[in-house]
Amino acid sequence: MKRIFHISDIHFGLEDTRALAWVKQCIEVDKPDAIAVTGDLTMRARRREFRAACAWISALGPPVTVEVGNHDLPYFNLPERFIDPYRRFRAIEALIEREIDLPGLAIVPLKTTARAQWRWPWSNGWVTRPALAATLAALDALPAGMQALVTAHHPLTERDPRGKRLTIGGERAMAELAARGVLAVLTGHVHDAFDIEQPTPAGNLRMIGAGTLSKRIRSSPCSFNDLTIGADGIKLCVRNLGDVPTPAMQIEQVPENALPPRLPEDPVAPVGTVPDFDPPVH
Numbered sequence: 001m002k003r004i005f006h007i008s009d010i011h012f013g014l015e016d017t018r019a020l021a022w023v024k025q026c027i028e029v030d031k032p033d034a035i036a037v038t039g040d041l042t043m044r045a046r047r048r049e050f051r052a053a054c055a056w057i058s059a060l061g062p063p064v065t066v067e068v069g070n071h072d073l074p075y076f077n078l079p080e081r082f083i084d085p086y087r088r089f090r091a092i093e094a095l096i097e098r099e100i101d102l103p104g105l106a107i108v109p110l111k112t113t114a115r116a117q118w119r120w121p122w123s124n125g126w127v128t129r130p131a132l133a134a135t136l137a138a139l140d141a142l143p144a145g146m147q148a149l150v151t152a153h154h155p156l157t158e159r160d161p162r163g164k165r166l167t168i169g170g171e172r173a174m175a176e177l178a179a180r181g182v183l184a185v186l187t188g189h190v191h192d193a194f195d196i197e198q199p200t201p202a203g204n205l206r207m208i209g210a211g212t213l214s215k216r217i218r219s220s221p222c223s224f225n226d227l228t229i230g231a232d233g234i235k236l237c238v239r240n241l242g243d244v245p246t247p248a249m250q251i252e253q254v255p256e257n258a259l260p261p262r263l264p265e266d267p268v269a270p271v272g273t274v275p276d277f278d279p280p281v282h
């Protein structure tokens with residue numbers, strides 16, 4: 001039996017300090033075997049935000065893996081964004097990430113971010129062919145019988161119910177991961193939790209999303225996923241600051257971004273009726 005805390009979208013710069021203190025305490029009490037952080041460590045990839053992320057994550061006891069999120073690429077410095085977009089993240093990753101050595105279970109990363117795209121917004125997901133190839137090579141190199149979780153920032157859902165393109169290359173990636181018997185894909189980005197069985201041509205793939213630990217809440221309180229992995233698969237509890245039961249915390253469809261949903265009877269919500277979010281950078 002292994003226990004993994006899946007946390008995401010801390011967004012240092014707009015972090016929720018009460019949520020972070022609570023998660024740290026949960027980790028101290030429950031002592032999970034590992035922590036998987038699925039991106040958006042920062043709000044605008046500022047150096048001070050990365051330093052704060054580094055300090056908080058370094059103080060956690062268990063080994064940690066971190067993925068890069070769209071907010072972790074330079075936002076203000078466009079030359080750096082184009083020339084070396086992952087430099088700041090890599091520097092932090094080198095300080096905080098420790099190899100997770102769990103018997104019979106591997107955590108394999110998949111990059112879904114892009115420095116730029118032929119569409120707007122650039123914040124949406126894109127599984128490039130080289131990124132998918134790197135993940136598949138890592139999965140194929142695992143010893144026989146080793147189970148795997150894949151960690152990424154963007155949910156791999158390629159289109160929403162209206163046909164709008166979400167993550168480019170998501171369907172191809174999901175089919176390849178399902179063909180390899182991946183236990184689940186852990187992601188963030190949309191700031192609400194979900195647990196969806198996604199059909200693919202190679203069989204079903206479990207897609208698990210974590211909420212946020214920032215003030216950028218979408219439709220649910222701050223939360224993280226508490227995963228227990230045993231012989232019968234993954235048991236998932238969405239632990240949250242509102243004492244909301246897990247099923248009520250989980251959304252049923254992956255939205256495009258982390259913006260709060262509009263009520264159907266209120267298509268143009270007046271200012272002040274929803275949390276004060278930044279412009280739509282997600």
Ligand SMILES: [Fe+2]
Pocket residue numbers: 009011040069071189190191258
């Ligand atoms: Fe985010």
Ligand SMILES: [Fe+2]
Pocket residue numbers: 040069070071153188189190282
């Ligand atoms: Fe994101």
